[in-house]
Amino acid sequence: MDKNDNSIFKGMKKSGFLVVLMSLVVMFTVGCKDDDPDPVWHATPYVFDIPVGFPTNLNIPSDNPMTVEGIELGRHLFYDGRLSGRTHPDSLMTCATCHRQSRAFDLGVDHPVYNDPDGRPWGLTGHKTPHTVLSLVNLVWNHQGYMWNGVVSKDNTMLGSPAHDVPPLPEYHWNNIESVVWLAIVDPHEIVGHPDRTVALLSTVTDPDYPAMFEQAFGTPEITYDRISKAIGQFIRTIVSSNSTAHKAWRGEANFTDAERMGWMLFMTEEGADCFHCHGGDGSPLMTTHLFYNNAKDTCFVGVCANPRDRYSVTKNDRDRGAFKAPTLINVEHTGPYMHDGRFRTLDEVIQFYNSGLKYSEYAHPLMHKLFPPYSNGMNLNPVQLQQLKAFLLSLTDNELLTDPKYSNPRPDNPFFIQW
Ligand code: HEC
Ligand code: HEC
Numbered sequence: 001m002d003k004n005d006n007s008i009f010k011g012m013k014k015s016g017f018l019v020v021l022m023s024l025v026v027m028f029t030v031g032c033k034d035d036d037p038d039p040v041w042h043a044t045p046y047v048f049d050i051p052v053g054f055p056t057n058l059n060i061p062s063d064n065p066m067t068v069e070g071i072e073l074g075r076h077l078f079y080d081g082r083l084s085g086r087t088h089p090d091s092l093m094t095c096a097t098c099h100r101q102s103r104a105f106d107l108g109v110d111h112p113v114y115n116d117p118d119g120r121p122w123g124l125t126g127h128k129t130p131h132t133v134l135s136l137v138n139l140v141w142n143h144q145g146y147m148w149n150g151v152v153s154k155d156n157t158m159l160g161s162p163a164h165d166v167p168p169l170p171e172y173h174w175n176n177i178e179s180v181v182w183l184a185i186v187d188p189h190e191i192v193g194h195p196d197r198t199v200a201l202l203s204t205v206t207d208p209d210y211p212a213m214f215e216q217a218f219g220t221p222e223i224t225y226d227r228i229s230k231a232i233g234q235f236i237r238t239i240v241s242s243n244s245t246a247h248k249a250w251r252g253e254a255n256f257t258d259a260e261r262m263g264w265m266l267f268m269t270e271e272g273a274d275c276f277h278c279h280g281g282d283g284s285p286l287m288t289t290h291l292f293y294n295n296a297k298d299t300c301f302v303g304v305c306a307n308p309r310d311r312y313s314v315t316k317n318d319r320d321r322g323a324f325k326a327p328t329l330i331n332v333e334h335t336g337p338y339m340h341d342g343r344f345r346t347l348d349e350v351i352q353f354y355n356s357g358l359k360y361s362e363y364a365h366p367l368m369h370k371l372f373p374p375y376s377n378g379m380n381l382n383p384v385q386l387q388q389l390k391a392f393l394l395s396l397t398d399n400e401l402l403t404d405p406k407y408s409n410p411r412p413d414n415p416f417f418i419q420w
Contacts, residue, residue, distance in 0.1 A: 041219035043067035046234075048140075051242035052251055053285050058140050058237075059154070061176050064230045066237060069216040072410075074235030076213065077202075077228055079409045079417045083185050084124055085197030087206065087416070093124050093191045094418045095184065095232070096409065098133050101419065102402050104331035105136035105239060109345050112420065119342025123190040130189065130309050132342040134327060135335050137241035137401065139177060144290040148324045148340045149311045152179050177236055181229040195225040202228075206416070239407055241330050244398040247285055256395065263392025266385055273354070273379050273389050277367045278326040287329040287396065294322040296364040296371055297339065297353070321363040333397045347393060351386055355379050 046066035050056055060066060077083065081092025098114070098121050099105040107114060107121060114121035122128045131148045139146070145153035156175045185193040202210050203223045211221035218227050246264070248254035256264065266272035267281055278295070280287045292311040294300070300322045307313070311320035324340045338344040344353065356378040358364070358371045370379050381389065401407070409419035 043069050043217060043219070046071060046238070049240075051240065051247075051285075053247075054242060055141055055284070055286070057143070059143050059176070060140065060237060061178070064178060064233055066234045067217060069213070070218070070231050070234040071238055072235075073210075073213045073217045074231035074233065075407070076210075076410050076417075077232050078235055079411070079419055080202075081416050081418045082201045082206065083193050083198055083228075084191050085193045085201055086124075087201070089415070091124060092416060092418055095181075095191075096419045097121075098129075098190070099136050101404075101407055103135075103334040104241065104398070104401060105407075106331075106335040107133040107337070108334055109336040117345075119337025119345065123188055124192040125188045127189045131340045132337055134325075135331060136236055137239050137330060137398075138286055138328060139239070140237040141286055142290050144292075145314075145325075146177060146180050149309055149314050150292060150325060151314050152176065152183075176233070178229040178233040181232045181236075182225065185228075199223050199225055199228070239401075241398045241401045242285065243400045244330060245395040246392070247398070249395070250285065257391065259388045259391040260395045261392075262385075263388035263390065263395075266381065266389050267392055272385075273381065274367075274370065275329075275354075278365075279329050281329075288326050290325065292320060292323040292325050293365040293367065294320075294324075294361070294363045295326070296358040296361065296368040297343070298322060298361065299359045300361040300363055319363070322361070323363070323365070329393060330396050331398055331401070332393050334402070347390060351390055351393075353378075355381055355386060 044067055046068050048058060048066065050058075064070075078095045081094045081097075083095075084091055084093045086092065098107055100108060100111070102108070103111075107119070109115065109119070111121070116128075118128075119132045120128045120130075121133065134148065143154065144150060145156075152174045154175050184190045185198065186195070210223060214223050214227060215221040217231055245254055245256070245260070249256045249260075264281070267275045267279075276282045278289055278291070278293050280289055302321070307322060311323035311325075312318070314320075327335070332347065336342075336345055336347070338347075338350050344350045356376070358368060358377045360371050364371060369375075371377060409417050411417040412419065
């Protein structure tokens with residue numbers, strides 16, 4: 001960890017973004033005194049624009065407040081294939097290789113390279129990722145842990161690596177987006193970078209711009225692994241998706257079609273499709289509770305379907321066997337393949353599963369009550385209702401996000417920068 005990075009923020013409380021901003025203002029004022037021998041660091045605090053109706057409680061760690069310069073640096077790094085510590089065109093891999101803006105920063109079923117039936121991409125060493133990719137939208141509102149099983153969580157005091165096959169970084173807490181960034185860069189399933197090699201590459205002649213950008217973001221031109229993770233973490237927290245047709249309709253800026261409105265009603269009612277308990281929509285525009293459930297995909301008994309990376313692997317609580325995060329359904333049109341194992345490629349398959357394909361197990365979450373009479377293995381909707389439910393799910397697509405220039409590749413002409 002680069003201890004120097006944080007000195008200006010020492011003593012800052014964790015109690016919210018406004019406190020962070022106010023502290024920054026105070027510290028900058030103090031830092032500007034004439035008799036202060038330290039170089040003055042002029043990073044511009046980022047003012048987070050919370051969309052109407054979204055929660056105000058943001059997950060921004062106190063040792064990585066967001067700044068305009070940090071975010072811009074993070075956006076560059078997110079798209080820079082040299083994160084792999086290599087320069088050969090075949091060995092470049094970026095975050096955007098798997099997290100594509102046009103697919104809401106998920107993989108999509110139409111990836112030009114990663115389109116195996118199981119929907120899992122693979123890293124530069126050829127190892128497939130254990131799970132399918134997750135979308136990166138609205139992560140600043142997630143307080144319940146990152147990854148499909150929530151292994152990277154604020155409450156986590158575990159040191160070292162959460163994965164058996166990832167080189168451990170001692171004294172690193174797996175507690176926030178910054179940890180996921182580090183993991184993504186070094187993981188053999190992903191970019192397979194190496195802290196020294198990646199840092200050295202970004203520091204050298206291959207890019208004269210980075211030292212100045214690091215200086216603007218962090219006060220000195222020094223490039224460290226910790227700063228790379230922090231800058232990318234800042235960029236990811238700016239990715240906000242709040243302009244789908246449904247969100248606009250909820251704000252009174254657009255109208256649902258009749259089918260979309262009926263679908264929303266089904267989504268929200270227990271006797272209808274009953275999706276809202278786990279995927280939100282009941283006053284929360286995030287379309288997820290961020291919690292973990294076993295949604296009755298498998299006939300699963302102890303020892304028979306033990307998944308080595310389910311929620312149980314993190315909590316050791318029997319009730320979490322076969323449970324995974326309920327992902328946000330915002331942009332669900334584009335976030336396939338679906339489920340942690342990519343077993344469904346189309347929304348129609350997912351809807352059919354919830355309609356009649358539920359499988360009983362002792363670990364199925366009680367909210368999957370449509371396993372039981374008067375229902376039969378699902379919600380048992382008629383074809384018209386199924387179309388309405390699908391219309392509502394499609395109204396959750398935020399087309400503005402998919403092309404918003406502020407999230408796009410900053411250097412499309414640079415061969416090291418890749419956007420799939
Ligand atoms: C080879 C494909 C691949 C690459 C490259 C990749 N990721 Fe991911 N990413 C994934 C997969 C797969 C997951 C889900 C992992 C899991 O939960 O098991 C994921 C999950 C995440 C999450 C957690 C999302 C959530 O809701 O919990 C974040 C954050 C993330 N990636 C950021 C990044 C960043 C930053 C980079 C670049 C440094 C990156 N990823 C590169 C495949 C990739
Ligand atoms: C008991 C909680 C629960 C209920 C109720 C529920 N889901 Fe889910 N949903 C989940 C979980 C958990 C996952 C991820 C499961 C996994 O990957 O193993 C999921 C995954 C999905 C996915 C795939 C998302 C992706 O990006 O991979 C879609 C689409 C979906 N659900 C739609 C619905 C719809 C529509 C309904 C109502 C008919 C519904 N869900 C009801 C918990 C629930």
